[in-house]
Amino acid sequence: MAIDVTQLVEEITNTATQVLNQDVKQLRGFSARQVQAIAQQAAFIEAGILSGQITEETRDFFLDSLEDMALTFVKTLRGLVMVTVEKVWNAIVGVIWKAIESTTGIVLPQPGL
Template sequence: MAAVIDVNATVKALIDAIQKQAKQGWTKISTLVTQQSKMMAQQAAWIAESSIAGTLKDDLRGWFADQLADSVRSLASDVAALTILTAEKVWNAAVKVLWGAINQALSVASKGLLTLPAL
């Protein structure tokens, strides 16, 4: 019996789809990290320089340091959310390719189609 699904073509389509989604996700994450890192590094430098120069009092230094910590927490949370979104997009892309290949073969054979699985 001949193969109903071209495995090599499906592998290529699967890799391409996953790679596309992963790259797009990484682009969004790296853009966010780059922008936020610059701002946080500048704030850290300002805290250090102002503290050393004596223009930033101890009580305010703690407040600004707490604000910087909040910024880091927020960035980590945003990176986690974008990572989860990227993983979901990778899942959707992979399922679309694999179930598409199966359903194309089933359609030719006049069999019922598989519904896409939920994540």
């Protein structure tokens, strides 16, 4: 029995879509919360500067902390994206290996990313 290329393309696409949809929802929730927190912190800093509670001497401290928040957000987002890419790759390779195994009867070793 030969691999049905059209069916394999559909299975690969569906598998990748399922993984991405699940992870994108998680990424959206995380990013929305983090961006909200960063924006609120920026508003607090703005209010502090305008009210004089944040002085010229302390302004850099607060701005640096805001920069750190943004950098941490981006680094975490980058890590989550890399995990998602690995999940998609694993899922796609699993579908391909299963198709080959089912037609050849050979158990293939699972590759690692």
